[in-house]
Amino acid sequence: xxxxxxxxxxxxxxVSCVPPNKVDNLEDINIEKEHAEKIITSTGIRYRRITEESxxxxxxxxxxxxxxxxxxxxxxxxxxILIFVTQTPDFILPATATLLQDxxxxxxxxxxxxxxxxxxxxxxxxxxxxxxxxxVPGDNGKGLxxxxxxxxxxxxxxxxSTYPLFGDAGSATLVEKKKGxxxxxxxxxxxxxxxxxxxxHGGFRNPYDTSVSDEITRDGVNFHRKTDLYLxxxxxxxxxxxxxxxxxxxxxxKEELQDSDxxxxxxxxxxxxxxxxxxxxxxxxxxxxxxxLHDFANVSSATIxxxxxxxxxxxxxxxxxxxxxxxxxxxxxxxxxxxxxxxxLKTIAL
Numbered sequence: 646x647x648x649x650x651x652x653x654x655x656x657x658x659x660v661s662c663v664p665p666n667k668v669d670n671l672e673d674i675n676i677e678k679e680h681a682e683k684i685i686t687s688t689g690i691r692y693r694r695i696t697e698e699s700x701x702x703x704x705x706x707x708x709x710x711x712x713x714x715x716x717x718x719x720x721x722x723x724x725x726i727l728i729f730v731t732q733t734p735d736f737i738l739p740a741t742a743t744l745l746q747d748x749x750x751x752x753x754x755x756x757x758x759x760x761x762x763x764x765x766x767x768x769x770x771x772x773x774x775x776x777x778x779x780x781v782p783g784d785n786g787k788g789l790x791x792x793x794x795x796x797x798x799x800x801x802x803x804x805x806s807t808y809p810l811f812g813d814a815g816s817a818t819l820v821e822k823k824k825g826x827x828x829x830x831x832x833x834x835x836x837x838x839x840x841x842x843x844x845x846h847g848g849f850r851n852p853y854d855t856s857v858s859d860e861i862t863r864d865g866v867n868f869h870r871k872t873d874l875y876l877x878x879x880x881x882x883x884x885x886x887x888x889x890x891x892x893x894x895x896x897x898x899k900e901e902l903q904d905s906d907x908x909x910x911x912x913x914x915x916x917x918x919x920x921x922x923x924x925x926x927x928x929x930x931x932x933x934x935x936x937x938l939h940d941f942a943n944v945s946s947a948t949i950x951x952x953x954x955x956x957x958x959x960x961x962x963x964x965x966x967x968x969x970x971x972x973x974x975x976x977x978x979x980x981x982x983x984x985x986x987x988x989x990l991k992t993i994a995l
Contacts, residue, residue: 764972
């Protein structure tokens with residue numbers, strides 16, 4: 646495990662961006678109403694925000710970043726690091742971060758690259774930006790973390806283990822140097838469980854060919870192409886309720902944190918039934934664990950920033966938050982930091 650603390654680093658603002666198109670699982674022609682009702686009861690997910698075909702995760706993140714830069718009145722030339730975390734990039738190459746550097750008008754001196762991460766991506770990305778920024782000379786360094794996915798594009802309507810659960814969103818987080826502030830992290834990986842969440846074809850191990858467009862089934866009920874998302878719900882559930890509570894408890898012991906030190910626990914929004922099991926195992930009250938599942942579904946890497954901006958914009962007056970992302974990889978990570986009273990928290994529609 647990788648447990649570490651970055652000093653003199655703070656989050657100054659977070660903006661999330663969602664598509665305007667709102668899909669109701671109860672009215673989706675691909676889902677029988679009886680089945681939709683069961684999905685809502687078990688997962689907490691009713692609505693999904695879905696992008697148009699031409700809109701990508703970089704478009705959502707760009708809109709979030711523009712709003713963030715404008716609202717905070719940041720000079721784009723001050724941003725020295727740009728990291729884009731996604732599993733749905735614009736292209737195989739070049740890295741989408743390089744395109745976003747140009748589209749946002751950032752300096753040629755900006756360090757920019759992609760990170761291929763999903764459910765734990767926000768925590769991992771934040772750790773990378775904070776670590777790099779800590780080594781930038783001077784006291785005024787700024788880094789831009791863009792995190793987003795359009796998983797709806799790889800969820801097959803004939804696979805009800807994935808299709809009703811995923812929506813699309815992007816986010817932008819401004820991280821800056823600030824004396825006296827810090828962010829603590831704990832990061833984990835278990836590649837043995839990688840097959841629980843996967844898209845097996847379309848890369849270079851299993852290149853795309855015409856046969857991957859044929860639909861297959863692993864359970865005789867749900868169907869997907871080899872370039873679609875596959876999710877083994879039982880394996881993911883078992884992983885979530887066993888590994889995550891232990892990781893959070895161990896992190897709190899290392900950081901010497903009590904529940905009273907934490908104002909909000911921000912979990913990856915995978916499944917409300919699973920997340921409630923985690924909440925109860927760590928002894929957190931309902932008031933401390935906000936959800937955005939009902940209105941936005943699982944938006945992969947962007948669930949944590951979206952939950953922060955959507956549920957905390959009017960609730961916090963300077964809050965200590967513990968973020969925990971977990972899922973595809975298998976990978977999970979924890980971050981603990983304080984959101985100052987004047988931090989920008991905002992959700993916009995593209």
